[in-house]
């Protein structure tokens with residue numbers, strides 16, 4: 001989806017590595033999952049979090065970095081350290097592919113191979129993360145793949161590790177996304193492919209607060225600050241119940 005966006009004349013970002021990282025499988029999955037609104041949302045989410053990351057200095061932790069290439073495609077302030085946490089096999093494959101493409105990282109990048117439902121903080125410290133310094137935390141495309149208890153434990157654990165004033169930004173799905181008839185076909189495919197959505201909340205502000213974070217903003221695609229000209233539909237007011245939604249959030253410790 002990031003490769004697709006990068007090819008548009010008014011692209012919200014350019015990810016020169018996305019097409020190679022996606023490979024044939026990625027483009028096949030784009031066909032399988034590319035329902036109306038999905039590409040648009042991923043473009044908006046990427047841009048929203050690019051903006052969160054753009055001013056960062058010091059430390060950034062990408063929780064479930066996946067095939068994100070911000071370390072190589074974005075400018076970084078000198079001395080910024082970026083920690084990419086994800087599963088070992090994923091990080092290894094990405095590193096190999098990026099090296100083959102001649103990618104250069106503009107920050108001090110560290111791989112943190114770890115399970116985010118396990119003792120990932122030890123792995124983060126072992127990779128050089130400094131618990132005494134402030135950190136920007138990003139949880140992009142992650143929380144809905146975890147059971148609710150694990151998602152809560154993770155966001156709560158990040159709050160314990162975070163310094164006062166640290167920012168956590170990311171995305172969540174609504175509970176309706178798990179149960180609505182509009183999601184049924186997509187969920188069936190995800191389940192078939194072994195990666196079902198497991199957790200959504202219709203009260204993202206409460207979720208963040210219960211996990212130790214003060215919400216700064218929660219936006220749905222199409223709302224001011226979460227559209228970037230890419231969302232062609234009217235945003236659905238939050239009061240309208242019964243529809244699946246994506247939320248983009250920024251919260252402060």
Ligand SMILES: C[S@@+](CC[C@H](N)C(=O)[O-])C[C@H]1O[C@@H](n2cnc3c(N)ncnc32)[C@H](O)[C@@H]1O
Pocket residue numbers: 063064065066067068085086087090114115116117139140141142145
């Ligand atoms: C949809 S991808 C999102 C990746 C990236 N943030 C992005 O936006 O492209 C979800 C990522 O979560 C990672 N992930 C899921 N469960 C995990 C876990 N328990 N521990 C570590 N990583 C996990 C997967 O390996 C995958 O890279």
